Amino acid sequence: MSSIVFAQATGTWPYVAASWIFVFGGMGAYALVTVIRGRRLSQKVSPEKRRWS
Amino acid sequence: MLADAWLIALKDLKLELRSRVAINQVLPFALLVLVLFAFALDPDRGLLQKATPGLYWIAVLFSGLLAMQRSFAVESTDGVTDALRLSGLAPSGIYLGKTLSVAVQLVVLELLLGVGVAVLYGTPLAGWLLLLATIGVATAAIATAGTLFGAVASGLRVRETLLPLLLLPVLAPVLIGATRAFEAALNGTPSEGWPWVGLMSVFSVMYVVAGIFGFGPLMEES
Amino acid sequence: MITESAVTAKISENGPTSTGSRATLILGIVTVIALGVLVLFGLILSPADQKQGDAVRIMYVHVPSATLSYIGCLLAGVGSAVFLWRKSQWWDLVAYAGAEVAALFTAFTLVTGMFWGRPTWGVFWVWDARLTSSAMLMLLLLGYLAVRRLEADYSVRAKRAAIVGLLLVPNVFIVRQSVQWWRTLHQTATLQLGDTKLDGLMLFSLFTGFVATALAFVWMVIHRFRVAWLEEQVDTEGLDAALVERRAEGVAST
Numbered sequence: 001m002s003s004i005v006f007a008q009a010t011g012t013w014p015y016v017a018a019s020w021i022f023v024f025g026g027m028g029a030y031a032l033v034t035v036i037r038g039r040r041l042s043q044k045v046s047p048e049k050r051r052w053s
Numbered sequence: 054m055l056a057d058a059w060l061i062a063l064k065d066l067k068l069e070l071r072s073r074v075a076i077n078q079v080l081p082f083a084l085l086v087l088v089l090f091a092f093a094l095d096p097d098r099g100l101l102q103k104a105t106p107g108l109y110w111i112a113v114l115f116s117g118l119l120a121m122q123r124s125f126a127v128e129s130t131d132g133v134t135d136a137l138r139l140s141g142l143a144p145s146g147i148y149l150g151k152t153l154s155v156a157v158q159l160v161v162l163e164l165l166l167g168v169g170v171a172v173l174y175g176t177p178l179a180g181w182l183l184l185l186a187t188i189g190v191a192t193a194a195i196a197t198a199g200t201l202f203g204a205v206a207s208g209l210r211v212r213e214t215l216l217p218l219l220l221l222p223v224l225a226p227v228l229i230g231a232t233r234a235f236e237a238a239l240n241g242t243p244s245e246g247w248p249w250v251g252l253m254s255v256f257s258v259m260y261v262v263a264g265i266f267g268f269g270p271l272m273e274e275s
Numbered sequence: 276m277i278t279e280s281a282v283t284a285k286i287s288e289n290g291p292t293s294t295g296s297r298a299t300l301i302l303g304i305v306t307v308i309a310l311g312v313l314v315l316f317g318l319i320l321s322p323a324d325q326k327q328g329d330a331v332r333i334m335y336v337h338v339p340s341a342t343l344s345y346i347g348c349l350l351a352g353v354g355s356a357v358f359l360w361r362k363s364q365w366w367d368l369v370a371y372a373g374a375e376v377a378a379l380f381t382a383f384t385l386v387t388g389m390f391w392g393r394p395t396w397g398v399f400w401v402w403d404a405r406l407t408s409s410a411m412l413m414l415l416l417l418g419y420l421a422v423r424r425l426e427a428d429y430s431v432r433a434k435r436a437a438i439v440g441l442l443l444v445p446n447v448f449i450v451r452q453s454v455q456w457w458r459t460l461h462q463t464a465t466l467q468l469g470d471t472k473l474d475g476l477m478l479f480s481l482f483t484g485f486v487a488t489a490l491a492f493v494w495m496v497i498h499r500f501r502v503a504w505l506e507e508q509v510d511t512e513g514l515d516a517a518l519v520e521r522r523a524e525g526v527a528s529t
Contacts (some may be wrong), residue, residue, distance in 0.1 A: 012329040013329055015393055016318070016330065016333055016390075019386070020333075020336060022387065022390075023336045023387060023488075026382065026383060027491050027495070031491075034294070034495065038501060041506060042505060044505075045512065049512075052296040209427060210426070215422070218418050219418040222418060223418075223446055225454075226449050229453045229454070229457045233456075233457065252456070255449070259445055259449070263438075267438045267441070270437075271438060
């Protein structure tokens with residue numbers, strides 16, 4: 001009985017980990033790329049056109 | 054608006070008749086697709102007959118794409134788009150006219166492909182009323198959506214690749230609906246097919262409205 | 276004659292050079308905290324489900340992602356509609372940002388759904404109505420984003436994208452409807468999810484999932500919007516600068 005539970009647990013966790021890593025990694029990567037693009041572009045635009053800063 | 058539509062439709066159809074591209078290239082391509090399906094699926098095991106509705110509509114979609122791309126390719130040369138804009142024709146009329154001419158070409162294509170599957174695949178045709186109704190609404194759906202997205206992609210360097218990417222996902226409901234309705238008709242259970250005809254009608258009405266209002270902004274730019 | 280580097284130096288003296296602002300900084304910090312709470316409850320504190328086992332933990336990120344992908348689509352649709360009506364660039368860029376983030380969350384939905392399906396159903400993919408319509412949603416969004424990235428004038432690109440964006444929401448509806456009928460008419464494989472009863476902690480984890488990912492969604496849309504805004508500014512400023520330069524050349528030669 002306990003071996004079945006163990007097998008189930010080890011069978012499922014890799015999928016859980018993969019899902020969470022994909023979502024968190026995806027959000028992180030997208031945020032990073034967006035911020036870097038933003039910094040690069042703000043260098044070229046005068047501050048009065050960046051209305052939020 | 055309707056008079057303008059008629060004018061544009063006649064102009065496009067006349068062009069197609071004279072240039073013979075539809076007859077010399079699009080139709081042979083459609084038949085080629087039918088033959089390729091027979092190569093891909095073993096014709097001796099009855100797979101072709103079973104899959105006829107799906108194969109038929111895939112063939113219509115792919116060869117229809119060629120016809121739609123042509124419908125705007127003829128406008129993109131020699132500044133014809135500007136001439137159309139200056140002509141004072143209502144944009145909604147231009148849209149309806151182009152839709153009509155594409156629809157006429159599609160119907161011819163569909164009838165010939167129908168003969169093709171009946172002869173080449175040996176599929177017995179049944180449920181004529183539903184078959185014809187399906188051809189009617191599916192043609193309207195493909196032509197209305199195809200003309201609108203054809204205009205979105207027209208005049209761009211990437212139009213040949215952009216149009217299928219935009220249009221095929223949008224036409225997925227039409228492919229599903231037309232295929233299921235054909236299956237229902239051929240299996241002798243037409244009552245299962247009529248809801249699909251309804252869905253495709255809603256689709257066509259939606260795209261006619263979108264096209265009538267959306268063609269103005271699309272025409273006034275570039 | 277001002278060189279380019281001098282201009283850049285002058286600009287960077289005045290204020291921060293990023294898409295961040297005070298508000299988004301606070302929002303970002305709150306988001307990171309919320310995501311931390313989500314990890315704590317979703318992966319550690321909440322129990323495994325009786326039927327699904329630990330696979331239920333995938334739901335805490337899967338369900339909110341699916342919801343947010345639809346909200347992003349709605350944003351793209353509304354933005355496109357208001358742009359066509361009012362010709363306001365602000366709304367056009369809102370539509371752009373919404374659609375791009377929606378595509379990201381649709382990708383999350385599809386991938387986490389597959390990772391959930393493998394241990395639960397035994398396969399990564401089934402032709403279930405929900406799965407199929409999510410995949411179609413992804414394809415529709417990719418089409419919209421392809422129009423956004425056209426190399427054409429802003430006005431051309433924006434108008435064409437707005438037409439496609441306006442049709443996004445009705446298309447999603449009609450695709451969902453057709454796919455549902457398609458699957459229910461065929462009744463080949465009915466896969467039961469297993470009637471999962473969410474208890475207190477599991478429900479709270481799901482709720483945390485909604486809050487945390489929604490905050491992340493808002494943060495991403497704001498920053499993506501600002502990047503799109505800056506891109507348009509650079510385009511117009513570049514044109515202006517080129518015009519000034521050409522005029523100066525003309526004066527110098529005469």
